[in-house]
Amino acid sequence: MSMPRIRIVATGGTIAGAGSRPQSTQVYASGALDVKDLCAAVPGLNELAQVETEQFAALDSKNATPAFWRALAVRLQELLDSEAVDGLVVTHGTDTLEETAYYLHLVLKTRKPVVLVGAMRPATALSPDGPLNLFNAVTVAAAAEAADRGVLIAFNHGIFGARDATKVNANRPDAFAAPNGGPLGLVQDGCVSWLARPDRMHTHATRFSCDTPLPPVEVLVGYAGASAALIDAVGACGARGLIWAGTGNGSASKEALAALDRLRAAGLAVVRTTRTGSGCIPAGQGMVGAGTLSPWKARVLTMLALGAGCGEPQLLQSVFDTH
Known part of the structure; x- marks a missing residue:
């Protein structure tokens, strides 16, 4: 043989x-x-x-x-x-x-x-x-x-x-x-x-291939006293989406959450993950939930989903639920 x-x-x-x-x-x-x-x-x-x-x-x-x-x-x-x-x-x-x-x-x-x-x-x-x-x-x-x-x-x-x-x-x-x-x-x-x-x-x-476009998606990490100005800057830099690596269960402060809502209102995909390194993050606070994906993996999947035309929140959540 x-x-x-x-x-x-x-x-x-x-x-x-x-x-x-x-x-x-x-x-x-x-x-x-x-x-x-x-x-x-x-x-x-x-x-x-x-x-x-x-x-x-x-x-x-x-x-x-x-x-x-x-x-x-x-x-x-x-x-x-x-x-x-x-x-x-x-x-x-x-x-x-x-x-x-x-x-x-x-x-x-x-x-x-x-x-x-x-x-x-x-x-x-x-x-x-x-x-x-x-x-x-x-x-x-x-x-x-x-x-x-x-x-x-x-x-x-x-x-x-x-x-x-x-x-x-x-x-x-x-x-x-x-x-x-x-x-x-x-x-x-x-x-x-x-x-x-x-x-x-x-x-x-999967529905993706090496021909699937990769629109820009950024990652930001939540921490005590973080400035919401950084979140607003994502919307001004041409990104199509943001991965929020929140504290604990993917949470965001009042100021951060308001800025994340502004991004969503402007049409950006906003995905919720955790900075802790493990755990399962559901949808919440108006954001798509990344499940057990790390912030870096969530960015990869979001880029491909957006490139494949799956940016609408419910459709994007379905991509995360199945991948």
Whole structure:
């Protein structure tokens, strides 16, 4: 039986980072190494799959933009449409990995495995985590049971769904978690154990694609004494929507709520989330409820919904309820 054919698409990030000395784990150049160099540091890859590689970008992911998401999605869709590819692994910086992953989770039209992976330590550091993370990502992408689970993230032996995964630590190798639902599986020593499946619309089941426009949507965070002037400024900057990361249960002060009402009256989509990092936020205070989506994921979904013509509040709420 032939091995799965897995394409590794590199986009840069810490996993390909290079520092001036092995002790440097926070000061380094992201995306400095080529994907072939990354693979050369991972013994046993060719025992998992027929691996091919390509260098799509060499980006520090804090500089990722919606234009980057779309360009990457176009290339990945081309690969997924090929009969010569059984699954994809995408290397990516951790700063915005969750946003890229969720965008791809919503727009790629495929049942094939797509796994994003990164690292918290550059490739030149003492005890880098990238090589084992990459080995695990290829293990997951090569697993037949990974099909039709949407876009996945392989990190520190965990397998996370793109919808729920988030970066929860700025430094440690166990930087990713899914606070509301936990991992979808575990990967260790070339073996995958599945724990759950995603239950919301993704990939081939959504109305979105890499051709869906991405209108501008901003994010603001609530805090004690926050100025309503910042909310009013969103309406003046050309944004089509605002994600409100409110205190507690997505709440807003009297002043903030009045400003949010002004945005809604002006025709902007206003979506309510929480700054706490977990929890389920319903519709309320006149705003669409994001459910368990983080503010950053809610922004991605709102941009796509607006681009697909789903900006009317009831329709937008339906998009959040099903995705």
